Amino acid sequence: MGQHDACAREVQRLLRAKGADIDVDGNFGPQTQRRVTAFQVLAGLKPNGVVGDATKKALYEQPVRMSVWPPEKVRGRIREVFPEEPDRAVVIADCQSFLDPLHILPNTNGSRNWGVFQISDIRLRDLGGTPRQALDPEWNIRAAKRLWDQHRDFRHWPHCDRVFTPSPESSDTAR
Incomplete structure (x- = not known):
């Protein structure tokens, strides 16, 4: 570095x-x-x-390929997997990783956060996943949905959830 x-x-x-x-x-x-x-x-x-x-x-x-889904495809898949709150889910993923499936963030304690939704090592273990799986956008998005389903909210991403501002249209439909 x-x-x-x-x-x-x-x-x-x-x-x-x-x-x-x-x-x-x-x-x-x-x-x-x-x-x-x-x-x-x-x-x-x-x-x-x-x-x-x-x-x-x-x-x-090694013949490793690192090409990944473009942000538009990530955004679209998140919307499909999170039909209950598609806008909020996209904002959180964008805040977490800039919609980059290979985004890895090291933490000060030596652990890491992985992929689109920045799933931590601890949550990754709880979900039965590996870092390799977490870098697969489909697996990562579905794992994030499993976390969301636990409480039907985005409590696992508190910092990014605070940046979400609902549009007036989504506020009207929520009433």
């Missing part, structure tokens, strides 16, 4: 060649670290965000 050189540029170039949405600017910042971590998960490596020997070898040799 923080490296800015030809090595970082090569890692970015290799990730992009595998389908990752990433700038090739030679700056190993948060976006590069998230993409490296996603690659590691998809390649069956320990996801630590560090490009060590095993990750380097896999970047050159």
Whole structure:
């Protein structure tokens, strides 16, 4: 993290060649670290965000594809899976991950949040899932719906739920 050189540029170039949405600017910042971590998960490596020997070898040799659903497809699928509150669900996912299925957020305690709805390691275990599954947008969206179904609300995403402002039309239909 923080490296800015030809090595970082090569890692970015290799990730992009595998389908990752990433700038090739030679700056190993948060976006590069998230993409490296996603690659590691998809390649069956320990996801630590560090490009060590095993990750380097896999970047050159493994046929991993990192292409994902575009935001429009993610948005549409969320609306289908959350018919009760489609607008709110989309806002929460957008706030959580920018609708990026490979979004990974490390936490200060060493755990991570995964995918479109940023499902935490703890919730992932509770749902019987793996990081690889959590990076699959279909699995992630359906898992988020399972969490929503527990209480029929978005309590698992309190910070993002606060940013939702219902439109006047949705307020009228709720009456």
